[in-house]
Amino acid sequence: MSGSEPNSAAFQASADLRRGGGMSRETANAIIVFGLAILLILGSRFVSPALGSWSQVLTVLMLASFLIVLSFGQGLVILVGGLDLSIPSVITLGGVLATGWSGAGEWYVLPAILAVCALVGVFNGLGVTVLRIPPFIMTMATSIILASAALGYTSGTPRGASPAVLTALMKTTWLGVPVVVYFVVLFVVAGWLLQSRTVFGRKLYAVGANDQAARVAGVSVGSVTVQAYVVSAVCAGFVGMMLVGYANGATLRMGDNYLLPSIAAVVIGGSSILGGRGSFIGTVGGAFLLTTLGTVIAAIGLEQGWRTVIEGGIIVAALFFMREEFFARLRRPKRS
Template sequence: MQRLVSAENKPIAIALAFILVILLIGTGYTLSTTGTAPLLSPNYLLQQLQIGAFLGICAAGIMMVILLGHIDLSIPWTLTAAAMTATAIGGDLAVPTALAVGVAVGLVNGIGVAWLRIPSMIFTLGVDTVLRGLMVAQTGGFAPQDTATPLMVFLAKERLLGIPAAIFVWAAVSLAIVVILTRTGFGRAIYATGSREAAAYLSGIRTRWVIVGAFVVSGVCAAIAGILLAGYSAKAYQGMGNVYLLPAIAAVVLGGTHILGGRGRYVGTLIGVILIVLLNSVLSIMQMPEAGRQIIYGGVIIAMLLVYGRNQRVLS
């Protein structure tokens, strides 16, 4: 049992070690160049967490799908469609409309994967393309002129008790995911279905509805991220979600969630998000050229996955 627990915690420990190394390198660089250490400033860390909330909420949703051994590639335009629809509707209906878009996309994805048995990678990519076409048709190919509502701006940019409201939203989403995965029958069914769907079905679990539910959660999380991102930017724009797909998947995998499903803890995803946010922040402070940033960013991910992959082979 002790060996199993250590193996489960190993990816999390590795991610924490990488975070420490990133902080040390970034602090050493800023001390040598400016004589200050902004990375250790509470205000700076809160700002990075505020920006990381968008990625963290996307990662929370996509983790639910990855735990089933599936993938949701419709995240970018689910986020964008929710944000653009919310700003177009405006008023008190903006946020509920965005959430409804997330639910609708999740239902379509879940039905396509669970009932039609189309591979999730192909089906969700197709849904993402359809959403992109719908949004281009809605705006005529031009940037929308709508602006975010005051509530959206408040949730993304304002502070409560000195802490950005976006962090509270991220915390609420995180708490909901943890409760679902650890305290509900739905969460246990996700792990069972991800481990072996046929066995879960034979044991009485409604695996198709479990898959639909996970995709709905992923869609809603993408919509929430879209609400916040539109509020942070004060408007919605085409392609605003494109930069979040791969980092969200990377955060989930780096946090120890098995890409084939059945194993993973949300705390690992949380740490994976913080790692990616801090890495991007340090590279920005160092004014690393885009080419160098991509090389280092990819290298860190590959290095962690290699170490984690060795751990998985030992387990198997």
Template sequence: MSSLVSVAALRGSRAAWAFGVLTVTWLAAVLFAHGFDSLSNFRYLVQTASFLGIVAVGQTLVVIMSGIDLSVSGVVALSAVVCAKVASGTGGGANGITAALALSALVGAVNAAGVVWLRVPPMVMTLATGTILSGALLVYTDGSPSSAAVPLLDSLANGRLLGVPWAFVLWLGITAVAGWLLHLSRAGRYAFALGAGERAARASGVPLGATAFTAYVCCALLAGVAGLVLLGFTGTSSLTMGNPYQLLSIAAVVLGGTSILGGRGHLLGTVGGALLLTLLTALLTSWNLSEGVRQVVLGVLIIGLLLVYARERRT
């Protein structure tokens, strides 16, 4: 019992650390940048953070079991493009959403099959899948964006519940369900055990294949959900709309305190990481820094934290 309490305290402290850095960054933004103290700007930040946050929830599930998914950017674009194409044709919005989510789950199943049964390293398998998706979407769309008006997605992306963006409510709901599964269910214990060590997990009777399969399918499915909400937010799908979320989803996981080596982490910390990255990006943009400079800042931050967590793991 005492060991369980200590583990819970450790995870909680990492999540608290992420929110502590978020608070300091927010105070700095209010003091040194214009407009960050307004309610409308706060609503916009949590709304846009939700798109990243939904992808990052799925990425957390994979990273905790010592995997990684570099195909999420392609799945985001796939989901939005397919839904837009079907909805703007004769299929309608409901069929477009169904088709998008089904294809997203299929991509996750392909990733899982390659990692689990073909024993392809997760980074290689998911990067290859993402590359294939990018090429297939280019052929499918001829490189042209697709527009579609889906009322459900528009309401979900831009509507509010008692002043709170529906996208943020959706993100918190997904996080709550995933958090229960990860931290309070047997499936979650299996994921942590797999991340801590495959040999020990196998010896303990953990169903390795089923655990990895579930994580990769959920990750791709959540990337698909994010793509649908993004479609509702912009009204247009494009081949590159998911590109920012490949790096940022991993960064949100790491900034939230989840070990990139697997076996340790908490979804609450991922929420803080996604909010922090969105705020930091908005702050750098308000200072008129270029995209290249912003990428350098985020990359340096990620490398520094990876070094810290790798050192913790060795000790």
């Protein structure tokens, strides 16, 4: 009897978050975020006639592809109550290895690069679960180690060009639409199915909602947490390779501008920074909104620093408006 109660409690919590009131709230949040992005695109025409056009929409979608892939992994880590600060260095790792290992354009080394990135995720996950190091400290230390290793490996100057397969992914079009847009659509569908419609996804929600109850229910909390960090590292490494295909080269700072946006996209999309609640569709909306905002800021001539300030302000606002107390106050009936 005592074993069945925690079992049902853990998985009922995750089910409620996905199908009950929590999920409807996340869905509403996703709709609002997408709506804001669309309004921002339409309103940008008042800034410049070149903005708000179909070509700009395609540009935003292509630029958002990096953040969408990256935020999926970060979202899974946040879903289990963690945080991955090693993302910038893993992006650089994926980019540097893509140019260094495939100088002749061989595509078959790309899975090996992703495997190396997966080992980084294992390292992060084991440090958090086995050594009990706080995620913030563990992933920050990993980021420093990887940044130093990349500096030593390249002697300060990454060499090599983009493999042909990455260039084709990022620079070719089909029916007037960049191929990477089709890829991102497939990625979003696969990511949504993985997070919302699989046993692994239910375990992620259960661990984030209550890891003790999930452990009593038979969920291997450590294994699920490590897998979340592995997915995050693989996504970051692949984003590094995408950036190589987009820019036809790698730099040692290529991932620096993606840490804050990866967290912001997840939080804006309706995920709880404490874990246990989140929607990948909402995260996609957050990534789309941030990318649209970035293009508008660039169009009006504001410096990059202002984009960071605005993104930080959006995170603070999102955290405020998604508090349980805030929603409870809205739902509370007025007393006469």
